[in-house]
Amino acid sequence: MVIRQLCDVRKSPSILVLLLCCIQVKYTHAQDFPVEPAVKLPAGTQNSARPNSENLILGLWINGVDTQQDVFILKENNQLYIECSLLKQGFVDVSKFTYLKKDNLQYCLIDRSDISSQMDEQRQLFKLNIPAQYMLSQKLSSQQDYLPDLPNLGGFINYNVYFQNGDYNKQANASTDLNIFWKNILLNSGHIFRKNYNEDQSNFQSSSRLNTSLSFEFPKNMTSLKLGDNISTATGLNQSFYFGGFSFGTNFSSRPNYTYWNTPSISGSALTQSSVDLIINGTQAYNAKVNPGQFNIDSNIGFNGLGDAEIVVKDILGNTSVQNIPIFVNQRLLRPGLTDYNISAGKLRYNYAYDDNDYRDWFGSAYIRRGITSSTTLGATADYSKKLESAGLLWSQYLYKLGLLEVNSAYSHADNLGLEGYTVNTEFKRDKQSYSIGLRSQYYSSDFRMLGLDDYTTNYLPKNENQIYLSKYQIPYLNNLSLSYVERKYRDDINQEDQRIFNLRSSRSLAKGLFGSLGISYDAESRDHASIDLMLSYNFDDNKHSVTLSQHDDDETSLQFNKYSYENTGFDYTVGASRSHDVYSGNLSTRFKTNAGDLNLQYLQTDDQKYYNASYMGSLVWLGNRFDLSKYISNSFGLVRLENTSNVDIYSNGSYIGKTNKHGEIFSYNLSGYTKNSIAFDESQIGIDTDIESTNRSIMPMNQRGYIIDFPISKNQSKDVTFKFIDDNQNVLATGSIVNLIGMNNGKYPITSSNLVTFYGLMPMDYSFEVQTADKICKSSFTLGLDTNVDEPITLICQ
Numbered sequence: 089m090v091i092r093q094l095c096d097v098r099k100s101p102s103i104l105v106l107l108l109c110c111i112q113v114k115y116t117h118a119q120d121f122p123v124e125p126a127v128k129l130p131a132g133t134q135n136s137a138r139p140n141s142e143n144l145i146l147g148l149w150i151n152g153v154d155t156q157q158d159v160f161i162l163k164e165n166n167q168l169y170i171e172c173s174l175l176k177q178g179f180v181d182v183s184k185f186t187y188l189k190k191d192n193l194q195y196c197l198i199d200r201s202d203i204s205s206q207m208d209e210q211r212q213l214f215k216l217n218i219p220a221q222y223m224l225s226q227k228l229s230s231q232q233d234y235l236p237d238l239p240n241l242g243g244f245i246n247y248n249v250y251f252q253n254g255d256y257n258k259q260a261n262a263s264t265d266l267n268i269f270w271k272n273i274l275l276n277s278g279h280i281f282r283k284n285y286n287e288d289q290s291n292f293q294s295s296s297r298l299n300t301s302l303s304f305e306f307p308k309n310m311t312s313l314k315l316g317d318n319i320s321t322a323t324g325l326n327q328s329f330y331f332g333g334f335s336f337g338t339n340f341s342s343r344p345n346y347t348y349w350n351t352p353s354i355s356g357s358a359l360t361q362s363s364v365d366l367i368i369n370g371t372q373a374y375n376a377k378v379n380p381g382q383f384n385i386d387s388n389i390g391f392n393g394l395g396d397a398e399i400v401v402k403d404i405l406g407n408t409s410v411q412n413i414p415i416f417v418n419q420r421l422l423r424p425g426l427t428d429y430n431i432s433a434g435k436l437r438y439n440y441a442y443d444d445n446d447y448r449d450w451f452g453s454a455y456i457r458r459g460i461t462s463s464t465t466l467g468a469t470a471d472y473s474k475k476l477e478s479a480g481l482l483w484s485q486y487l488y489k490l491g492l493l494e495v496n497s498a499y500s501h502a503d504n505l506g507l508e509g510y511t512v513n514t515e516f517k518r519d520k521q522s523y524s525i526g527l528r529s530q531y532y533s534s535d536f537r538m539l540g541l542d543d544y545t546t547n548y549l550p551k552n553e554n555q556i557y558l559s560k561y562q563i564p565y566l567n568n569l570s571l572s573y574v575e576r577k578y579r580d581d582i583n584q585e586d587q588r589i590f591n592l593r594s595s596r597s598l599a600k601g602l603f604g605s606l607g608i609s610y611d612a613e614s615r616d617h618a619s620i621d622l623m624l625s626y627n628f629d630d631n632k633h634s635v636t637l638s639q640h641d642d643d644e645t646s647l648q649f650n651k652y653s654y655e656n657t658g659f660d661y662t663v664g665a666s667r668s669h670d671v672y673s674g675n676l677s678t679r680f681k682t683n684a685g686d687l688n689l690q691y692l693q694t695d696d697q698k699y700y701n702a703s704y705m706g707s708l709v710w711l712g713n714r715f716d717l718s719k720y721i722s723n724s725f726g727l728v729r730l731e732n733t734s735n736v737d738i739y740s741n742g743s744y745i746g747k748t749n750k751h752g753e754i755f756s757y758n759l760s761g762y763t764k765n766s767i768a769f770d771e772s773q774i775g776i777d778t779d780i781e782s783t784n785r786s787i788m789p790m791n792q793r794g795y796i797i798d799f800p801i802s803k804n805q806s807k808d809v810t811f812k813f814i815d816d817n818q819n820v821l822a823t824g825s826i827v828n829l830i831g832m833n834n835g836k837y838p839i840t841s842s843n844l845v846t847f848y849g850l851m852p853m854d855y856s857f858e859v860q861t862a863d864k865i866c867k868s869s870f871t872l873g874l875d876t877n878v879d880e881p882i883t884l885i886c887q
Contacts, residue, residue, distance in 0.1 A: 146207065146214040148174060151359040151380065152405055161214060162195050164188060168205070169195035170214075179380045181224045220357035223381030229388070234346045235307050236762055239793035242711035243268035244721050254692075254699035258285035263298075267721075269793050274303040280441065297444040305790060310340040317437065320540070321430040321455050323469045325480045325498045325511065329540025332447050333434010337455070341428065343762040345788075347388045348428070350421040350462040354385040354399055356411065362403040368395045368415065369521050391417050393519025394491065418492050418517070420484045422459030428467075429456040436473070436540055449473045451539060457482060469498065471539040477501050478539060491518030491525075500537045502544045509536030522562055528555040534579060550578045567596030588612040601627045644668045656719065656745070656758070657681050671695060683746070683757075684717035709755065711794040716755050724759040724789035726797045728767055733778075733801055737770040752801075761791035769799065778802065806849040809872065810881040813839065813859055821886060822861055830856040844881055852876075859886045 148159040148170075155174065162169040172182045172194040185196040198205060198216065206215045246265040252258065260283045268275040278298035301316030313336045320328045321337065340346045354366055358378055366374040366387055373389040399411040422428060431454050435447040450473065457467030467482030480498030487493050496513040513530040532549040541548065557572040572591045578584040590612065595605035603625045610618040621640045628634065632653050638646040648664035660679040665672070673694035680687040685706025692699040705720040711727045718725070728738050733752040738745050740756040748754045748769075759765045768784040779802050789795055813821045820843045827845050829835035837845045839859075850872055857868045866886035872878075 144214075146212055149213055149215040150175075150180075151217055152215075153360050159214060162188075162190065164190075167197060167199045169197055170216075172196040179224050180218060180222055181381075184222050218359075220359055220380070220382050224379070225382045225384075226379060227384045227386075228376055228378070229386040234310065234340075234343060234762070236788045236790045237795060238271045239269050239790060240711060240796045241270040242709075242794040244707050244709045244718075244725075244794070246705075246707045246720050248703065248705045248720070250701065250703040252699075252701040255697040259283060267792060272305045272307070272790075274305070274792070276301050276303070294442070296442055298441065305339070307790075310338055310343070310346070311336065312339045318432070318434075320432060320453060323455050323467075323480070324482065324494075325469055325496050325513065326471070326478075326538045327540065330437040330440045331432065331434045331451065331540075332437055333432065335430060335432040337430030338428050342791075344760075345763050347386070348423060348426055349417065349419040350423055350459065351387055351389055351391075351417055352397060352413075352415045352462075354387055355383070356399060356401055356409075357382045358401055358403060360403040360405060362401050365398075365400040365402075367398040367400065373397075389417070392419070393417065393521075393524070394489070395521070414489060416463070416486045416492070418484075418486070418519075420465065420492060420494065421462065421486060422457060422465045424459045424461050427456065427458045430454070438542065449475060453539070462486075463488075473539060475502060475504055475544060476537055476539055477503070478537075491516060498536075500535075502535075502537050505544060507535035507537060507544070509533040511536050522560065524557075524559045526555075526557050529553070547579075547582065550576050550582075550584070552577055565596075566594050569594045586613050598624075601629070603627075655681070657683060681719075683719065685719055709794065711755075712796050714753060714755075718755060718757050721757065721792060723757070724761050724765075724791060724793050724795070725755060725757045726759055726767065726787065726789070726795045727753060728756055728769075728797045728799070729753050730769060730774075730799045730801050733774065736773045739766075739768045739770075741766055756797075759787070759789050759795075761789055761793075764788055767797050774801065806851050807872065807876070807878050808846060808848045809850050809878045810844050810846040811857075811870075812844055812881045812883045813857075813868065813886045814883060815866065815886060821859060821866075825862075826860045828858045828860070830858055857884070857886070 143163060144161045145158050146161060148155045148157055155177070157174055157177070159170050159174050169188055172185070172187055175182055175185075175196055182194075182196055185198075187197065188195045202219055203222070204217045207213070208215060244267050246267075248261075248263045250261045252260075261281065263280045264278065266275075266277045277300045279295060280298055281293075281295045283293040299317035301314055301318065303315075304313045306312065313334065315334050317330070317332050318335045319330055320326075321335075322328050340348050352366070354364060354374070354376075356364070358364075358380055360380050362378055362380075364374075364376050364378055364383070364385065365372055366389070368389065368391055373391060374385070374387040376385055378385075393416070395415050395417075397413050397415045399413065400408065401411075402408045433452045434450070436449050436451055438446045438448060451471065452473075453469075453471045455467070455469050457465055459465050463486040465482075465484040467484075469478075469480040469482070471478045478498055478500035480496065483495045485493050485495075492515075494513070494515045497510065499508070499510045501508050509532070511530065511532045513528075515526070515528040517526045518524065529552065531552045532547075534547060534551075536549065537544050537547070538549075552575075554575040555573070557570065559568065559570040561568045563569055570591075570593050574587065574589050574591075576587040578586060588611065590610045591607065592609075593605065593607040595603070598604050605623045607621045608618055609621075610616075619641055621638065623636065623638050625634060625636045632651055634650045634652075636646075636648045636650065638644075638648075644667065646664060646666040648662055650660075650662045652660045658681050660681065662677045663675070665674045667673075671694060673692060675690070675692045677690045678688070680689075685704060688703045688705075690701050707718045707721045709716045709718050709721070709725065711725075714727060726740075728748070730736055730748055730752040734748050734750045736748045736752070738748060738754050738756065740758055741760075743758065745756050745758070746754050756767065765787050766784060767787065771780060771783045774780060781800050783799075785797055785799070787795060787797060811827070813825075813827065815821065821839060823839055823841050823843060825839045827837050827839060829837075829847060835847075837847065839845050852872050852874050855870045855872065857870070859866050859868070868884040868886045870882070870884055
């Protein structure tokens, strides 16, 4: 009936509006009379809708949390839908829902067996309970960003000058290490110079080129390419050797901020915003905040060995869940899916420190390790030269609740000699909070050879090597105790003595500032008597001065007094006396530490003989257009610049490094590679008439690189200007007239009783004014320049 009436009046808008008003009044009165709903809601749902109402607007709750928003509930084909846009705001993954488009809006179907809903009739709320699998998954990481900043063009020359004289011998040495860098490129060249004075006065002098190389680093891929002189990658199966050629591979294992081993990942789910704690052996190791849904967190914890972990999830409603898991962390186990590799080729180099060009056989070498799972890492090695081929396999395996087992083996074949040999290495480690234990054994067959040895005809390797160690911590009275046994056995055709050595050692703090250690060693092969050494050390209250007493059996005694500071500059020294087999001696060592390098002096007097030496270590640094003498560069460094701002205190990683010079510059030499470094200055020492963008900068440098760190500082060019306005007849405009600075918000100022008006903080530019007097409006303009004198009022004609 109502529809027919609407059809009859569709051409009469006024009647239609009146009819709709009547329908609304009728609906309003009907609320006082409860009626059964015309449509049945899904099972498990309570209806608080008004009579004959299928589409509702109610407050939305998700998993017990009020979203503080209203939602439109749509019913189509006996199924409930709600606005998808509101679910997105609740961290719900709407792609996992069936949806319906209507009136250009997207509605998500919530009639599902694993989703429950409830209508609160009294509070006009619609409550949804959504499982975590319908929410957005999230992967969080506590690791720092591992992409370092690229350096500026610069370089440095490290140098070390050494002189020795006395009754023993006389010699003079000097070494230099040249480095030039730009972006991801580093050129390096090292030399050493020697001069020896023999007893027969036949002097000997020589110079050698230690290395020359050109390196390219690719930070995004964590790989590097090195051309020139290099050292082979240590694999655990062979000895490292020198060569000239190229080397390409990963370098993440040398980065302190990048976690490449199998630190535990925290996995779980939360229905609401929650906090997650990782507790290992009763100590909190990690904490994070997570949104609703499934989560995975790379913890990057500083923990090694076996442990018991608890994952505690606490939501904003106070609900807490605890999950217990055993964990094992070890740097020999790569993260799952991570690959460590290196490829090298070139010529083997011999007599590294004495011959510039002793390059011999061509070779090729490859090494790879990959994390298969968090408990298994597999690898392989291969070496090839004209005289020798070898291949090996590497296996690192976590044994559940026991520890780490490593099994490595290699096979070699010496072509010219027809020798075929092998080696097998096994190692087991178990590290707990209260103790550590380890066993290692390696066997070499008589015909096994390694790449890089001088002569493949002779075997220098032992038959087998064995090692056992046990350390126990937190022992009453003893504090800690460690026991080790090392055994090395050779074949009869090798002129080497077998070794079987036991070591027992304990150390602990005896009192405030007093530390002691006791060691006992015994060589079971020579069957000599056990050797005992005792050490006592006392640190004074300033922690810079200490005294140390050492006693080794009955034959050796030493007493040393030390002064040492951790500052970059200062004076350190050691003075002491010792006795060895009834021979008495005294010694004095000093170190003068300056920002331009360190001078070391040492003197030793033994009965009727004396000995002394001196060395100086430093560096010449070039960066930008500045040169500086500095300490020996072993880390990264930066040129801090506050343009034309002198005598300002500069801090690097919280440590004071000095004041800027007359150019506003200072070098900082304590930047750590591949970690975040903070450079800051004292803002209170900057004039109030300057503009400062920032007082702190963070930088992540590469190793042994230099960076220009600019702090833009500019003089504040704003000025306070006082004006006097006059008309064409040179009459001063009346007091109370309003001056409007056009284009400036709230730029209206009255002319004061002194016929002046002042505008504050004007920058050099063109200005236009409009003055409203009692009977007229006039205009004026003015240009403020950098050199405009504003000490006196400026007169403007208002026309």
